[in-house]
Every structure is written in C-alpha cells, then in structure tokens.
Amino acid sequence: MTTARPARSPRRRVPRNTLNPDRILDAAVTLLDRDGTEAFTMRALAEELGVGTMAVYSHFRGKDELSDAVAQRLLAEVELPVTGVGDPGDRITEVVRSLYRLFSEHPSALQLLTSRPMRGDEQIAVTDQLLGLLRSAGLGRTEAVRAYVALMQYTVGAAVWTTRSRRRCEREEGVGERIKKRLTALPPDSYPSLTDLAPELSAVGNMGPVQFEYGLGRLVRGLLGR
Structure with missing residues (x-):
C-alpha cells in the first residue's frame, strides 16, 4: 500500500506592491x-x-548586483569617526573595531567583500579613511599602505576565529574543558609549554572581542611606533 505524501503547505506570499x-x-x-x-x-x-x-x-538585475548592494548595506554599519577630531591612533582603533564587529556579526560579509573587487562608496570610504588616518599619524606612503594591510589581515583573521569558536560552542558543550584535558594529557617532556599553559590556552579561545582588543591595542601602538 502506498502512503500518500502529506500536502505541502502553500508558500506564504507577500502582498502585492510591498516588495522593495x-x-x-x-x-x-x-x-x-x-x-x-x-x-x-x-x-x-x-x-x-x-x-x-x-x-x-x-x-x-542579477546576483552580482544584489551582492554588491548587500555588501554596501553591511559596510554602512561601520562607524567612521569625524575627520580631524581626536588622536589618529584612537580613530584608527575605532574604525578597525567597527569592522571586526561587522565581520564577526555578519560572517558572510567577509566572503562578499573578499571575493569581489572593491566597489561602492561605503567600501571605498572605509579604506580611504583608514589610509588617511595612518598618514596623519606620521607614517610614510609605503608604511601607511603596509600598516593598512596588516590591520585588515589581523581583523579578518580575528573575526574568522571568533565566528568559528562561537559556532563550535553553540554546537558542543564544554569545549574549553575538553581542550584543557587534551592539552594536559600530552606528554610534558615533549610539549612542556602546551601542558604548562593548558588552562590559559583553553580559556583564551572563547574570549572573542576581549582577545581582539588585546591584540588590536598592541598592533596599533606597534605600527605607529608608540
């Protein structure tokens, strides 16, 4: 006897003329x-x-145009400081912190922005302001560009780390404790530092924004020679 398939519920459609x-x-x-x-x-x-x-x-008109529009919508969330107001190092930190928040809250933004050429006023404005701030902080032309790339590499990497750690913690319970047990079970003679620092290593993986701020402050001061 063949069992009848349950009827698929009709898709709920939006009212006419409300899509924008x-x-x-x-x-x-x-x-x-x-x-x-x-x-x-x-x-x-x-x-x-x-x-x-x-x-x-x-x-x-298509997925490419829509992807560009989504990227610009997300980048509009980045808070750009008022030009010429405040210490350049503080303003650099503010922009980078806002980018990290965007990338860690919207991981898909990373893929959209890194898989397509830079386009749109929002993305260009963020890049231009960071470069300008690095120049106003006293960096030369080449140093400013290299410092910008270093900041972006750190921010993207930190956001990916934070996102993956958060997702893993959502899927599994007691991740930190399992990492600690795994590290402490290693032979101390072969891995003395890992076994000694197991409690700290297992804790820092879930610190997310706190760990990002730790590295960001030191990175900015180092890049600006402070």
Missing part, C-alpha cells in the same frame, strides 16, 4: 547569515521573501 529593495536586502542579509554564501541564490532569496524569482529580478 530594502526588504530584499534585509532578507538577503538574513539568508546569508543563516545559510552562508554557498546557499545564496536568487531562487533561495525569493523563497525567503515568499515571492516569485522574477519579482526579485524586477529590483536587481
């Missing part, structure tokens, strides 16, 4: 944060919105 670019971008950010860039398609976005795929195309 802001609603689409909000749904795109939600979809990206939840499912990642691999699952980000125009069809998946349409399903998230409860509309037909062509309704999304009526506002954005």
Whole structure:
C-alpha cells in the first residue's frame, strides 16, 4: 500500500506592491547569515521573501548586483569617526573595531567583500579613511599602505576565529574543558609549554572581542611606533 505524501503547505506570499529593495536586502542579509554564501541564490532569496524569482529580478538585475548592494548595506554599519577630531591612533582603533564587529556579526560579509573587487562608496570610504588616518599619524606612503594591510589581515583573521569558536560552542558543550584535558594529557617532556599553559590556552579561545582588543591595542601602538 502506498502512503500518500502529506500536502505541502502553500508558500506564504507577500502582498502585492510591498516588495522593495530594502526588504530584499534585509532578507538577503538574513539568508546569508543563516545559510552562508554557498546557499545564496536568487531562487533561495525569493523563497525567503515568499515571492516569485522574477519579482526579485524586477529590483536587481542579477546576483552580482544584489551582492554588491548587500555588501554596501553591511559596510554602512561601520562607524567612521569625524575627520580631524581626536588622536589618529584612537580613530584608527575605532574604525578597525567597527569592522571586526561587522565581520564577526555578519560572517558572510567577509566572503562578499573578499571575493569581489572593491566597489561602492561605503567600501571605498572605509579604506580611504583608514589610509588617511595612518598618514596623519606620521607614517610614510609605503608604511601607511603596509600598516593598512596588516590591520585588515589581523581583523579578518580575528573575526574568522571568533565566528568559528562561537559556532563550535553553540554546537558542543564544554569545549574549553575538553581542550584543557587534551592539552594536559600530552606528554610534558615533549610539549612542556602546551601542558604548562593548558588552562590559559583553553580559556583564551572563547574570549572573542576581549582577545581582539588585546591584540588590536598592541598592533596599533606597534605600527605607529608608540
């Protein structure tokens, strides 16, 4: 006897004439944060919105244009300090801290921004201001560019570390304790530093923003020669 498949519930559609670019971008950010860039398609976005795929195309010509718009929407969250007000080192720290917060709260933003050429006023404005702040702090042309790259490398790496640690802690309980046990079980004669510092190593992996601030302060002071 063949069992009848349960009827699929009808997709809840949005009322006519209520779809607009802001609603689409909000749904795109939600979809990206939840499912990642691999699952980000125009069809998946349409399903998230409860509309037909062509309704999304009526506002954005394709995935590339939509991806650029999402990246700019997210970068608009970066807080840029008032030009010429305050110590350059403090303002550099403020911009980088805001970028870290964006990347760790919206991991998909990293993939969008690093997989496509720099475009859009928001991304250009962030880069331009950081370079200007590094120059105003007294760095030469080459030093300012290299310092900018170093700050971005640190920020991206820290955000990825934070995101992965958070997701692992959400999936598994007692991660820190298991890491500590694993390290302390190593032969001390072969790994004296790991076994000695096991409690500290197991704790720092979950410190996220606190650990980021620790490194950021020292990195900025070192780059500026302070």
